[in-house]
Amino acid sequence: MPISASSEAPPLTVHDLRLVYGRGRDATTVLDVPALSIAAGAQLSVSGPSGSGKTSLLHVLTGIERPTTGLICWGSVDLATLGEGARDAWRRRNVGLVFQDFHLAPQLSALENVLLPLRFDHWRLGAAQRDRAQDLLDAVGLAEPKRRAGVLSRGEQQRVAIARALIRDPRILAADEPTASLDAENRAVVADLLLAAARRSGATLLVVTHDAALLGRLGSVIRIANGSVAPVEAAA
Amino acid sequence: MNPFPLIGAELRRSWPGALALFAVMAFAIAMGVTVIAQERALRQGSARAADDFDLLIGAPGSETQLVLTGVYLQESALPLMPDTVWSELARRNGVTWAAPLVFGDTWRGRPVIGTTADFVTRGGKRTPEAGRLFQADHEAVVGSDVPLAIGAGVVTSHGHSRDDGRALPGEARHEGHELIVVGRMPRTGTPYDRAILAPIEAVWEAHGLARGRPDRDARIGPPWPEATGDAPVIVVKAASVADAYRLRAAFRGGRTMAVFPAEVLVQLYGALADVKAVMAAMALATQALVFVSVLVCVFALASARRRDIAVLRAIGAPRAFVFAVVWLGVCLLVCAAALAGIAMGYVATAGASALLSERFGFMLNARIGPDEWAMTALAAVLGALLALVPAAAAYRGSVVTGLRGG
Ligand SMILES: Nc1ncnc2c1ncn2[C@@H]1O[C@H](COP(=O)(O)OP(=O)(O)OP(=O)(O)O)[C@@H](O)[C@H]1O
Ligand SMILES: [Mg+2]
Secondary structure (H helix, E strand, O other), X not given: OOOOOOOOOOOEXXXXXXXXXXXXXXXXXXXXXXXXXXXXXXXXXXXXXXXXXXXXXXXXXXXXXXXXXXXXXXXXXXXXXXXXXXXXXXXXXXXXXXXXXXXXXXXXXXXXXXXXXXXXXXXXXXXXXXXXHHHHHHHOOOOOOOOEHHHXXXXXXXXXXXXXXXXXXXXXXXXXXXXOOOXXXXXXXXXHHHHHHHHHHOOEEEEEOOOHHHHHHOOOEEEEEOOEEOOEEEOO | OOOHHHHHHHHHHOHHHHHHHHHHHHHHHHHHHHHHHHHHHHHHHHHHHOOOOOEEEEOOOOHHHHHHHHHHOOOOOOOXXXXXXXXXXXXXXXXXXXXEEEEEEEEOXXXXXXXXXXXXXXXXXXXXXXXXXXXXXXXXXXXXXXXXXXXXXXXXXXXXXXXXXXXXXXXXXOOOOOEEEEEEOOOOOOHHHHOEEEEHHHHHHHOOOOEOOOOOOOOOOOOOOOOEOOEOEEEEEEOOHHHHHHHHHHOOEOOXXXXXXXXXXXXXXXXXXXXXXXXXXXXXXXXXXXXHHHHHXXXXXXXXXXXXXXXXXXXXXXXXXXXXXXXXXXXXXXXXXXXXXXXXXXXXXXXXXXXXXXXXXXXOOOOXXXXXXXXXXXXXXHHHHHHHHHXXXXXXXXXXXXXXXX
């Protein structure tokens, strides 16, 4: 199934989602989401105290982790029923992720990190693809694309991670504290970039953040406390 | 999909470990290659040296020793045959040429062999590369590796002599029986390249033995009308295979024995093959050990890379991509090691062959044959198959656990 950048983002409907770690007496419920629905192209934030399950929620919503029970329907696709490989493939086609810990390949250059998702289905990369990666790095303000990711500062790594998340023009953009390691000026740059990218392609944007400025620019807030998400209806 | 930029970067990052793995694998493969190549070089080199020796006749004793001395000029005290054997052979049909050989004298550590023109020319098939054949009993021709110019005089010694020409204690030189070098034979790649070939009459005479003709008759070579000295070996070139078998039957048992050197060599190769089997088994065990340790390293590496792999999967890498990153990385290393192993094995074989050629006196050709390629290919395929295990394991386990560093 080929991806096309212009295709609409699917709406999300979540039902009775629970993520439980451990069994029996040790079981801890990390996530409990009775209902959540996000319109296609909505831009919203996830907010809550540390350890409340924000990262877990992103993992479950993007198919990295399978919920213990419940329904996660992006359009007609229920992630909860897909196998590991199918979820990986779906994620490749639909999702751009910025991890809280960046998770760059330290041995690759910044530019190669951004190009990496394209290598999954291209043997040779064209000049246009390289230019696009370079443009993204320029947009996040990374001056030295040839430098190995392993030696970059946290703020630089964060910006490379954002460029990598955008390279495939995802229909769903999920960012876990994308501005946490940045100064005020770069926070604004990155926020602009994420919002503009999402708006341009009509992607659904989900951002975990404590950044007040960024919170203010996003539509609704998914508040999470101790794994519990109050029912939310987010419109575009 | 193209996993190579990632594989390349990974190898660059962990180059000391990768280099160590590469070196150990290459070394193990080189060992196997050397054992196989060297054994063949030895077998072929020795067989080639025996090519001109269809049938050897000697006094009863060790067949192996007869071949080792007659063909490879190994020093030994062979029992002697009386001249009646030669006369009997001279009466037989089916002999293309035959020549007696006598050993025992040396010049500066090189063997001096008394024989006839037929042996020197292999019945007329070879001619001197320079100069001419000996025509009188004070003349000699030399093998290609003997450092004597044509026209040089040679005083041979009874038994041993030193390479540098200084006298050994008790060394007896055949003074008064000086030989003049009149010709040099082309290179044969056999121990005879180091030998001085003198008329057999000259050697008999130097030892006070009958030379087959009255003293005033200066001619040399058979037929000898009178009695001659004894000889330990007679080389016979038979007219046909049937003749060779007939002659062997005729001179076998009783006062003489007759052997096909090729047959004796086959027995020796049997022993050599046992040695080779042991060494090949050792080389194989080394390879097995090496590949197991490589596998352990790859596993250790793979678990250290669990997070990397989890990240790849989290950003949507296809199963095949993740698999290729791990598997091709190891395969690349294994294939490079296999090629380097072949190269190292060739160098080692060439070195060993040069040394052994010097030691044994016959040419050893260093060559990488199909057996070596097959063994190396087998090692590479085995390595590639073993690498499937960590590659397959890379996709097991949960992405989240990998991401969270669990
Ligand atoms: N494998 C696991 N087993 C048990 N508990 C886990 C596991 N993984 C995560 N947790 C727990 O799930 C809870 C939610 O974790 P999560 O990382 O989602 O929090 P978070 O809201 O992203 O916090 P932070 O703001 O600090 O990033 C935490 O209490 C954590 O300890
Ligand atoms: Mg988190």
